[in-house]
Amino acid sequence: MPTFIRTLLANLPHIALLALALILPAIIKNQYHLQVVIFIGIYAILVLSLNLLNGYVGLLSIGHAAFYGIGAYASAKLMMEAGLNFPLAMSGAGLISAGFGYLLAKPTLKLSGIYLTLATLGFNMILFLVLQSWMRFTNGPLGIMSIPAPSVFGWEITEKVDYYYLILFLVVMTLFSMQRLLKCRFGRALLAIREDQLAAEAMGVHAARYKTQAFVLAAFYAGIAGSFYAHFVKFISPDSFYINESFILLAMLALGGQGNLIGPVVGAAILILVPEIFRSLQEYRMIVYGSVLVIMMLVRRQGLLGGKAYSLRLSYFDKKKEKEYIRGDKFLPEEQG
Amino acid sequence: MPTWEAAVLEISHIDTFYGPIQALKDVSLTVNEGEIVSLLGGNACGKSTTMKAILGLVKPRNGHITFNGRRIDHRPPSVVVKAGISPVLEARRLFPYLTVLENLRMGAYTRRDKNGIRQDIERMYDLFPIVKDRRCQVASTLSGGEQQMVAMARALMARPKLLIMDEPSMGLSPLFVEKVFDIIEQVNQKEGVAILLVEQNANMALSIASRGYVLQTGEIVLKDTARNLLNNPLMQKAYLGVA
Numbered sequence: 001m002p003t004f005i006r007t008l009l010a011n012l013p014h015i016a017l018l019a020l021a022l023i024l025p026a027i028i029k030n031q032y033h034l035q036v037v038i039f040i041g042i043y044a045i046l047v048l049s050l051n052l053l054n055g056y057v058g059l060l061s062i063g064h065a066a067f068y069g070i071g072a073y074a075s076a077k078l079m080m081e082a083g084l085n086f087p088l089a090m091s092g093a094g095l096i097s098a099g100f101g102y103l104l105a106k107p108t109l110k111l112s113g114i115y116l117t118l119a120t121l122g123f124n125m126i127l128f129l130v131l132q133s134w135m136r137f138t139n140g141p142l143g144i145m146s147i148p149a150p151s152v153f154g155w156e157i158t159e160k161v162d163y164y165y166l167i168l169f170l171v172v173m174t175l176f177s178m179q180r181l182l183k184c185r186f187g188r189a190l191l192a193i194r195e196d197q198l199a200a201e202a203m204g205v206h207a208a209r210y211k212t213q214a215f216v217l218a219a220f221y222a223g224i225a226g227s228f229y230a231h232f233v234k235f236i237s238p239d240s241f242y243i244n245e246s247f248i249l250l251a252m253l254a255l256g257g258q259g260n261l262i263g264p265v266v267g268a269a270i271l272i273l274v275p276e277i278f279r280s281l282q283e284y285r286m287i288v289y290g291s292v293l294v295i296m297m298l299v300r301r302q303g304l305l306g307g308k309a310y311s312l313r314l315s316y317f318d319k320k321k322e323k324e325y326i327r328g329d330k331f332l333p334e335e336q337g
Numbered sequence: 338m339p340t341w342e343a344a345v346l347e348i349s350h351i352d353t354f355y356g357p358i359q360a361l362k363d364v365s366l367t368v369n370e371g372e373i374v375s376l377l378g379g380n381a382c383g384k385s386t387t388m389k390a391i392l393g394l395v396k397p398r399n400g401h402i403t404f405n406g407r408r409i410d411h412r413p414p415s416v417v418v419k420a421g422i423s424p425v426l427e428a429r430r431l432f433p434y435l436t437v438l439e440n441l442r443m444g445a446y447t448r449r450d451k452n453g454i455r456q457d458i459e460r461m462y463d464l465f466p467i468v469k470d471r472r473c474q475v476a477s478t479l480s481g482g483e484q485q486m487v488a489m490a491r492a493l494m495a496r497p498k499l500l501i502m503d504e505p506s507m508g509l510s511p512l513f514v515e516k517v518f519d520i521i522e523q524v525n526q527k528e529g530v531a532i533l534l535v536e537q538n539a540n541m542a543l544s545i546a547s548r549g550y551v552l553q554t555g556e557i558v559l560k561d562t563a564r565n566l567l568n569n570p571l572m573q574k575a576y577l578g579v580a
Contacts, residue, residue, distance in 0.1 A: 196431075202423075203446045204419050204495065206415040
């Protein structure tokens, strides 16, 4: 079989999924339903970025919505006041968010375990207060209104369908870049730090540097998601980036499973869809939502898809000859040969 | 001690502190090229602190450590490892959820030569057949002795000039301890790598070492050739269990 066809066959699931995603707007005619799908996209990026920290390096961050908020405000400000076009504003939002990630990571990564976690929580709360009280810059609790619609190189994004394709592009780029990143030395270093930091350092891994890099990257992706959110909803206020938003992200990650790239997307999809489905039972919505989590913690603590490396293998890029063995849970059956 | 032999590692007069408590007092130690040196002592005498000081995990307050003529104290562990010191940590410290093969790959983390790494993996398989059998298994499913083999193979993957081993006999059955020491000797001879053996099991350690140091509450109290130490009445009484 020619390699081209073999590569094609090996990537068939990805191609099929992507094709389905591409024709989805033709299937979902309802604009409201499409909007729900767009939100799944935003949260998929957010949870994937949180997964870099919680799932790959093993840093428990519980204030991730801060970076989401920084991205949203930065993007709105850059476009409305600095007059940048949308692609620049979005990249700028990512970079500014990454910058804040660096500022937070540099001093706090010396802390370990629960102290680092508390520092991320504190950062989220400080950010919320700043957004809330810095009237002149952020317009306080009133938020920023009528954020302009994005346009990318002449493509005016006005309809829901346009937004859908933009977020699809962003999600695919996020998945692709993360997959590439985690496959190389960087990814192996992160895994080693998560498994045993002392041992990783004994192998010559500069743990502090990699942790900082992971933090900066996670902040960058969250900033991009924030930017999209700002221009999609067109109105942002501090309430959208409060700590409960961080906890929703954590819940999605816990449900989907961390340490791989599929779990976060599945977690985001379920926890966006379930409350939507139960919208008719408005008052009971949170009960369903909460009990999903409680049941997960009791029955399957690693999340639906956690504990396994569902390798998002892109055979075209991973030209590895030798067979790769997946990292699994402890009870992985022994493979002979 | 013949001074014309090339010293790989030279620790001279280091003092280390944990807060106000002094852990090492004026410790000096040398390891020459290709030799096995054991560092002996009971619990809490500073053996592990010495190892941490070499790796850069603990900074000595006074004195200095040189490796191949280069100062390595006050350098981060990543630099020390890159320079050619590879540790086998106490209690092995494998990456529990990575496979044996992935553990070996992590050992070669500082290296960039893909072909060399692949060859070295094969070499480790020859040296430790059990590692080959277990290569697809997650490290935490291995027995203690097997983990020790993997830990050694992983450390050798960095192609070190000096291997420092912290308590390789810990938690192993007496039978396996003997096997592990056999292999340490083999590794030393086949790979020509110098080994600093930090051990409590003085008998075993001295049986394969050429020289030994004895630490007591942070101070070197004895240093001699392995044979002399084995026959030293003080040693016999305190560490070797000879009546």
